[in-house]
Amino acid sequence: MTTIITGATSGIGKATSYELAKKGHALYLLVRDVVKGDELAKQLSRQTGNREIYSVKCDLSDLYSVRTAAEKLKSRLFAVNVLINNAGGIFPQRRTSKDGFEMTFAVNHLGHFLLTQQLMPLLIKGQARIINVSSEAHRVGRPNFNDLQGKESYSAWKAYGNAKLYNIWFTKSIADKFGDKGLTAFALHPGVVNSGFGTGLSGFSRLLLSLARPFMISPEKGAETTVYLATQATLHTKSGGYFKKKKPVKPSADANNVAYREKLWQLSELLITRDL
Incomplete structure (x- = not known):
């Protein structure tokens, strides 16, 4: 099995990578920091005996970086069996990406949308599963x-909740649009995981996270549903x-809004071609 995963160097992504490495998957770790990525690849190889673990630079907030990573993968691989769009983040203050997009939208949705589109020939050849890590925050x-870019009104949790809803819309759209080509797609809530998530939050949000921390699950526990899928x-x-x-559980009513998810797909296609 050839598997690509984003956000592999920490938290749920790292735990997921370890479990899949143990199961013999050929792993491609898409990472912002290639030094950390290379170190993790070596570490996982030592721990599991799996020698087919590689890191590829990919900054999901930078569309050029995403395209470059996809081209590198297409030059090395014939097919991909599993794509795990795992990376994500929450940003206390509104920030914009290199391409001018609000950072929560860019990292949690648009970067993964572009990556999936660019890898589509490999995914179809591999009859792939596409797994999008969402959240109950949706x-x-x-x-x-x-x-969509939060210019008029921004709050960290609102932007994050919207992005996690986009993950589910994206999943359902893939299943509808590419099911006849052999692709399957799944979204998931990993649980409230004790990781680096929310670092940098302040005020009431920081207080809530600190109160919840004793009840959070481990990254290993949080990775279980991703590994299962x-x-x-x-x-x-x-x-x-x-x-x-x-x-399988029932998502929110908005998650099943076909018109909204089709509108998101069309807008996303426009945005990823804007800089070409």
């Missing part, structure tokens, strides 16, 4: 299509589904 998502043999009938604790 239930507070209330997107404003006239202000990447390896379980009989999931094709659940394509487009949202999973929690390795079981």
Whole structure:
């Protein structure tokens, strides 16, 4: 199995990479910091005996970096069996990416949208599973299509909730648009994981996170549903589904809004071609 994963150097991504390395997957770790990525690849190889672990530079907030990473992968690989869009983040203050997009939108959605589009020939050849790490935070998502970039009104949690809702819309759209080509897609909530998530938050948000920390699960526990979706043999009938604790669960009502997710897809296609 050839598997690509973003956000592999910490938290859930690192734990997921370790479990898949143990299962013999040929792993391509897409990382912002190639020094950390190379160190992790060597570490996982030592720990698991798996020699097919590689790191590839990819900054999801930079569309040129995403395209460059995809071209490198296409030059090395014939097919991809699993793509795990795992990387994400929450940003206390509104920031913009190199391409001018609000950072939560860029990292959690648009970078993964472009990566998936660019890798589509390899994914189709590999009859791939595409796994998008979402969150129960999607239930507070209330997107404003006239202000996707949060210029008029920004809050960290609102932007994050919207982005996690986009992850589910993206998943359902892939299942609809590419199911006849053999692709399956799944979204998931990993649990509230004790990792570096939320570093930099302040005020009430920081207080809430500190109070919740004793009840958070480990990255290893948080990775279980991702690993399940990447390896379980009989999931094709659940394509487009949202999973929690390795079981399909019902997402929010907005998550099933076909018109909204089609609008997001069309807007995303426009945005990723804007800088060409």
